[in-house]
Amino acid sequence: MRILVLVALTSIAASAFQLPKGVPEKLSAKYTPTKANTFKCLDGSATIPYKAINDDYCDCKDGSDEPGTSACPNGKFHCRNEGHEPSDIPSSRVNDGICDIEFCCDGSDEFNSSTVSCENVCSEVAQLVNEERQQAQKDSLEGLKLKQEYLVRKAAEDSERAGKIEGLLKEVEVLRRQVDAAKEAADELEKKEEEVKKLYEPSSTVTEAAVETETESYTTTADVTETTPTPVAEPIPDPPELIAARDAHNNARTEYNSLNYDLSNKQTELDGLQSRQNLDLGFDGGLGMLADNCLEYDTPEYIYKLCFFKDAIQKSKNSQSDTSLGTWSKWTGQDLTQFSGKDLKYTEAEFTNGVQCWNGPQRSVKVTLECGSKNEILSFTEPNKCEYAARVVTPGLCESDEDVANHHARSGGGSGGAHESGSHGHGGHGGHGHDEL
Numbered sequence: 001m002r003i004l005v006l007v008a009l010t011s012i013a014a015s016a017f018q019l020p021k022g023v024p025e026k027l028s029a030k031y032t033p034t035k036a037n038t039f040k041c042l043d044g045s046a047t048i049p050y051k052a053i054n055d056d057y058c059d060c061k062d063g064s065d066e067p068g069t070s071a072c073p074n075g076k077f078h079c080r081n082e083g084h085e086p087s088d089i090p091s092s093r094v095n096d097g098i099c100d101i102e103f104c105c106d107g108s109d110e111f112n113s114s115t116v117s118c119e120n121v122c123s124e125v126a127q128l129v130n131e132e133r134q135q136a137q138k139d140s141l142e143g144l145k146l147k148q149e150y151l152v153r154k155a156a157e158d159s160e161r162a163g164k165i166e167g168l169l170k171e172v173e174v175l176r177r178q179v180d181a182a183k184e185a186a187d188e189l190e191k192k193e194e195e196v197k198k199l200y201e202p203s204s205t206v207t208e209a210a211v212e213t214e215t216e217s218y219t220t221t222a223d224v225t226e227t228t229p230t231p232v233a234e235p236i237p238d239p240p241e242l243i244a245a246r247d248a249h250n251n252a253r254t255e256y257n258s259l260n261y262d263l264s265n266k267q268t269e270l271d272g273l274q275s276r277q278n279l280d281l282g283f284d285g286g287l288g289m290l291a292d293n294c295l296e297y298d299t300p301e302y303i304y305k306l307c308f309f310k311d312a313i314q315k316s317k318n319s320q321s322d323t324s325l326g327t328w329s330k331w332t333g334q335d336l337t338q339f340s341g342k343d344l345k346y347t348e349a350e351f352t353n354g355v356q357c358w359n360g361p362q363r364s365v366k367v368t369l370e371c372g373s374k375n376e377i378l379s380f381t382e383p384n385k386c387e388y389a390a391r392v393v394t395p396g397l398c399e400s401d402e403d404v405a406n407h408h409a410r411s412g413g414g415s416g417g418a419h420e421s422g423s424h425g426h427g428g429h430g431g432h433g434h435d436e437l
């Protein structure tokens, strides 16, 4: 009987205990108050009074004492999202005035917001996500096939390019030596030409005497008749030795210039091939699918052109003018392995330093990328003046189970949960944010 009473009391106590905001059910044991009413940080870094959980002050190094506030930069907030899928978001997004519908469809991330009230839209999100997933799954399978085919081609292209680079490196080396030797020879012959020139240069006294004599005879003859034409000094031909020295120098200089021209062409070709070979093309090189062709997007006023690893252009339909929206900068996606089990580095990119906007910033484009069945710009917008945003799909980001394990393995098993079948859209709706840690 006593035992029964005890069990009943314990269960009353247990049900009275409320898990702090932002803590997943599975961690309830760790977040149960100790007898001394304390909480031990999940990383063991400190033991704090239980009431210090979610007091908007960061006590634990791992942020585990502030799952429901944005006090810890590394804190995690758990959204239960009943009817859909639970998800963790960085605590910094809690009560930040933005409903993180995609990750927190239950609206719990804004439980104490002074500016917004987020409704629970989990059933709608679940339905939408389901439809999207099915489509994404199809696209992903198709994309994956294309990526794999591309990777086979890429391997051949890479090795062909590597061969060319090797050949060019040698050619450039040989040419450089030839150029150096030709320059030395031309400089030497130039000196020789100067020396010969000096030998034949009339001395200054001789010149003055000659001028005087000429002037005298001119004055005398002028007295005789006024119509006598001014005598023109016949150009004295250069001595053959000087001509030969000059020709030799000119020939050597021409040879040097031509070799130098060849060298600079080869060097440019080599630089191009080397930078193409060294592009960061994603985890497995699949993003090379975007490297050699530009993508275009048509709007009523403009045609937008994205040339990955090169530049972005806005072509006006009403004039011939092209406006640079920026040159390729870098991949800018975040490594969210810790949160969603995914390294999203290759799902965002930036083109920067485009043409200066009148009364605004230099133009730039932020691109988001997802797995898709072809390389395509889905949308190109200008959310702020001269700041453009493009959404791109590419087979280059599609991943098989094996790819996922290889590319996102650092989470210690975080990537497996939400995926059931053999291919994945890296990035995009189906790709991140819904996996639990």
Ligand code: MAN
Pocket (backbone or CB within 6 Å): 314, 323, 357, 358, 382, 385, 386
């Ligand atoms: C051009 C285009 C627009 C941009 C304006 C800014 O018309 O580049 O996209 O907003 O300049 O003046």
